[in-house]
Amino acid sequence: MQTIKNYVEENRKRFLDELFELLRFPSVSADPKYKGEVLKTADFVAEKLKEAGAENVEVCATEGYPIVYGEKIIDSSLPTVLVYGHYDVQPPDPLELWHTPPFEPTLRDGKIYARGACDDKGQFYMHVKAFELMMNTNTLPCNIKFMIEGEEEVGSDNLGKFVTANKERLKADVVLISDTSMISMENPSLETGLRGLAYMEVEVQGPNRDLHSGVYGGAVANPATILCQMIASLHDENNHITIPGFYDGVIELSAEERKALNDAPFNLDDYKKDLSVDEVWGEKGYSTIERTGIRPTLEVNGIWGGYTGPGAKTVLPAKANAKISMRLVPGQDWKAISELFKNHFESIAPKSVKVSVVAHHGGTPYVTPTDSLAFKAAYKAIEEAFGKQPVPTRGGGSIPIVALFEQELGIKTVLMGFGLDSDNLHSPNEKYDVFNYYKGIETIPLFHKYFAEMSK
């Protein structure tokens, strides 16, 4: 532990400078206009892996953005850890809400503000630096492989193909990912599960052109009004989702499991205060922790139609659109749910409009076995680094690829995240604590150490 602390201490400034360099690339995978920058980011990551001591580093082309691979095989008889992360980020908008530009990382009260600071550049780069540390202090106790992709924020479509086509190269004993969060730095936690995702886009088409709302208003279906009515019908008065069959197969937790979950440190008043809301919202019969952790949800991620400029335009719009995504839990298949949604949404459309539904992408829910070696190693590493036992939690987010690793590579994943829910992931002013960054770099070598020891 002292060796680790010393190395981190000696390289504090450089570790931060390098992360800032990485954060300056606007690697937004959702928006084609950033394509050149996303590609440059991949090259930068490859370069840094080489500098840290990785071999066989390759920027692997895909039909979309490339996957950066690198490895260090010290002894084929030793266990192998496959580190996964992603160098792409969410779109930065709404830009006007950022206090400092999203791609000019800024340090304020010990926090790094930038798009991707936490999700996931700041977190995967800890692994690159922890790897450098183990190499330069001759403490790498096992083989290590890196797979850093550039399409996580848009569904990881090509990573699936890549994994399937590279099973031999990716052969490992466990997947290690830092792309999730802890309850707080005082209350370190370790995620035991992730929700799945089904992301849809809908369009309601009314008349063949925008109409004058005075001349036609009241006599022709308004697609914006109809879209609102259709979306409103997707939740009932208890905020249950009304899509027939949506909850079929959902695995309910036992009273004990639910109690354990609700025992995690959580203060509803602080939660509401942090968000400036007077009341929380959600499915009747479940706590806030359960609503985000073990229950499926349906959210409108975006809606638009008609005139949205300044002033008043008396138009009856020709069409209205919405992006709607569902978070799924164990027992739900994202492809089946996407199909259920499409059929239901089309079935509730009145004859006065035409509705089309497309599925953007999805992901399968995942649960990490708490009795696995890897989970125990992560648990021990955090306990030593933080001087406190981590609380097991259920994450609300989704990392679609996790289920695929198990399916294609037959190995489990450990979710050792160092972010905080308050890090504004996917929001303006995304941040990552410098403390968490260094703490992560200290914790990761301990994971490798204990995983290697326990595997003996």
Next chain:
Amino acid sequence: MQTIKNYVEENRKRFLDELFELLRFPSVSADPKYKGEVLKTADFVAEKLKEAGAENVEVCATEGYPIVYGEKIIDSSLPTVLVYGHYDVQPPDPLELWHTPPFEPTLRDGKIYARGACDDKGQFYMHVKAFELMMNTNTLPCNIKFMIEGEEEVGSDNLGKFVTANKERLKADVVLISDTSMISMENPSLETGLRGLAYMEVEVQGPNRDLHSGVYGGAVANPATILCQMIASLHDENNHITIPGFYDGVIELSAEERKALNDAPFNLDDYKKDLSVDEVWGEKGYSTIERTGIRPTLEVNGIWGGYTGPGAKTVLPAKANAKISMRLVPGQDWKAISELFKNHFESIAPKSVKVSVVAHHGGTPYVTPTDSLAFKAAYKAIEEAFGKQPVPTRGGGSIPIVALFEQELGIKTVLMGFGLDSDNLHSPNEKYDVFNYYKGIETIPLFHKYFAEMSK
């Protein structure tokens, strides 16, 4: 009539060229970025009034866009006609749907395509040319005054003040407006009423920032979802508007009046075909003509919230907004209705969000007395010009200023419109038939002739 026809024939080309010049000004009053162009348009209109023979022409400054005034007083003992029109236009977007640029007027199969071609540049300019005609053929039978404003599309806020402050200058016996439409050129019609308007903008504020829909989804109210639920609740299953008190005071028409209205030529199949809709929509118990003519309505003119860019962003938006306007009928006061809407909308907001409502502008419904001299003169003029008696109709649109003329100047308005409902007012590819343009220039002098004669 022959004199008129000859003059129009001799000046066909110039009349059209001048209108094209006027249409090239992007005089969008709703969007500040067009300010310079709107001002230039006012100067152009003033110049053309002078050329036509108007005196005391003035570009009258207001707190907003100027009002162009001009007059020709030939004999104070003769009746005076006050011509009203507006030189501002609706925003052109969505631009991508225009076949030719909105501010580059284009002639296709006898139609002029341009923003403002019909609403209202093409229509008010007919009066300028008809005035020129009467001046140059020494046939002006009465005094004439022009008042052309630049804020009709944004609520005519400053015109009201101008009228109140200029009662003497605007003294007249009737207001003549061409800013409405006919059933068709084969079925000329004359509007006997207009709907009022109350235009609102609402904002639903959820959390204080955009959130990750995985981390918070299901536990925090989604303002886009809530906005949809609130908007959906504004109509019941019969498409009646649910705002308490909304229909109070609405003047129901007698069975005879409704029959007369429904006797107007109207083909539902053609109507649906023109709009490419399989079914019409609207308030149960009323025909399409009644729904747009004599019933109040509520339309979503625009809605936006969350991520609306390409691809998928898993965000739970901080807020969602909508522009919602109501068309009103005689018996409804727009200020009272705006207040009703505000109170109701705020009252149905769940505690999990904050709602704010602002009223953009409004207008009072209006009915033209069919037994007035002016209406009879318009009726006779159309009958002679078209060789067919016009059908009395109720217009669905609103010209807020009409009620104000009666209140402030104590005079009635005649709505002698030459547009067609299919002219795409407020929509992409707005158009105006060249035939209508010339026909209007021929009809207007006849109105002045008969109005002067009947006033003797």
